[in-house]
Amino acid sequence: MNDASGRQGEQSKISSKNMNLSVTVSKLKRDEHKLAKLYDFKKYLDPSKFSFPEKMMEMVPKGTPPYLDNGEHYVERIARALAYFKQCALIGPSGTGKTHIVYLVSELSGLPLWEINCGLQTSVFDLFGRYVGLGKENWIDGLITSWVRHGGILYLDEANMMKQDIATKLNPILDTRGHMVLTEKDNELIHRHKNAFLIISMNPFSSEFAGTKPINAAMRRRMSVWLNFDYMSVGDKVDQKEIEMVAERGNISLNDAEIITKIGAKLRQEYKTGDLPYGPSIGDLVNWGKIVSDGANILEAGIETIVSMTSDDLEIQDEVIKIIKKFVGEK
Numbered sequence: 001m002n003d004a005s006g007r008q009g010e011q012s013k014i015s016s017k018n019m020n021l022s023v024t025v026s027k028l029k030r031d032e033h034k035l036a037k038l039y040d041f042k043k044y045l046d047p048s049k050f051s052f053p054e055k056m057m058e059m060v061p062k063g064t065p066p067y068l069d070n071g072e073h074y075v076e077r078i079a080r081a082l083a084y085f086k087q088c089a090l091i092g093p094s095g096t097g098k099t100h101i102v103y104l105v106s107e108l109s110g111l112p113l114w115e116i117n118c119g120l121q122t123s124v125f126d127l128f129g130r131y132v133g134l135g136k137e138n139w140i141d142g143l144i145t146s147w148v149r150h151g152g153i154l155y156l157d158e159a160n161m162m163k164q165d166i167a168t169k170l171n172p173i174l175d176t177r178g179h180m181v182l183t184e185k186d187n188e189l190i191h192r193h194k195n196a197f198l199i200i201s202m203n204p205f206s207s208e209f210a211g212t213k214p215i216n217a218a219m220r221r222r223m224s225v226w227l228n229f230d231y232m233s234v235g236d237k238v239d240q241k242e243i244e245m246v247a248e249r250g251n252i253s254l255n256d257a258e259i260i261t262k263i264g265a266k267l268r269q270e271y272k273t274g275d276l277p278y279g280p281s282i283g284d285l286v287n288w289g290k291i292v293s294d295g296a297n298i299l300e301a302g303i304e305t306i307v308s309m310t311s312d313d314l315e316i317q318d319e320v321i322k323i324i325k326k327f328v329g330e331k
């Protein structure tokens with residue numbers, strides 16, 4: 001993932017290599033501890049109750065930044081859904097932190113993360129498995145098969161873009177006590193691992209994805225909990241916490257951060273009404289701020305970041321520039 005997975009623990013500059021390593025490790029441990037304190041998580045998913053082979057532990061994210069919300073307790077609600085039902089769905093426009101929060105839940109629970117973007121051209125073979133080379137001994141499990149066998153969190157991003165052949169094979173596994181039959185491999189029957197959790201996500205705003213379609217009905221019926229995500233600031237509703245985060249992570253003044261966040265909120269509103277093909281995430285606003293912190297003004301930095309990011313259609317770019325100019329008071 002993008003910056004959300006970036007480690008926060010800054011390395012202290014100590015010349016000895018080994019020293020340096022141990023300092024970084026202890027800093028990270030402290031950060032993890034701090035993160036765990038922010039959320040009332042353990043009552044739902046307690047990392048000490050799960051154990052996985054060493055190799056799979058490498059699939060647990062580290063150093064995920066906190067997830068900000070306005071008292072909705074999204075992190076705990078996802079943990080609760082997983083604890084009760086083994087799976088849940090996240091709905092919201094792109095950039096509202098769905099992937100970020102899945103990384104965070106994975107880190108807090110200590111559950112390894114298997115991630116699939118259903119909008120990409122991934123084949124049934126990649127996801128379920130195949131023989132490589134000659135001979136029947138050389139079967140390799142695909143990603144979904146590995147998850148069913150060994151457990152962890154399977155994250156299906158853009159689940160509504162999933163191709164039908166994959167959905168058909170996936171559905172029997174989605175029952176809490178589901179199983180899969182590998183027809184390709186002598187009908188091997190695999191039961192869903194007791195710690196195999198599933199999170200799917202979807203973007204309801206379709207202008208950027210011509211292919212967006214309603215989610216497969218069989219999958220819909222198997223999801224008991226649906227959580228709605230939205231931007232912290234949209235239209236005239238501008239969130240002080242988002243301004244502070246843009247200021248802090250972008251290293252700019254609160255004043256500049258407020259202007260950038262207000263513009264972002266306006267662009268998101270246009271995206272939600274279908275007038276723009278993309279709405280900026282808080283991460284995008286932070287990156288805009290970083291260019292400002294290096295001395296560019298808000299308009300220049302916006303042209304270099306958010307304008308081109310929104311579209312490569314010049315007319316649309318012009319729309320975005322007009323909006324920015326309105327907020328920075330230029331004609």
Ligand SMILES: Nc1ncnc2c1ncn2[C@@H]1O[C@H](COP(=O)(O)OP(=O)(O)O)[C@@H](O)[C@H]1O
Binds near residue numbers: 066092093
């Ligand atoms: N509520 C939030 N708290 C902290 N960071 C957030 C939040 N929402 C979005 N972000 C940041 O915005 C960027 C986009 O988030 P991402 O998880 O990729 O969105 P999505 O998966 O919904 O498209 C990331 O850099 C993420 O860290």
Ligand SMILES: [Mg+2]
Binds near residue numbers: 099
């Ligand atoms: Mg995402």
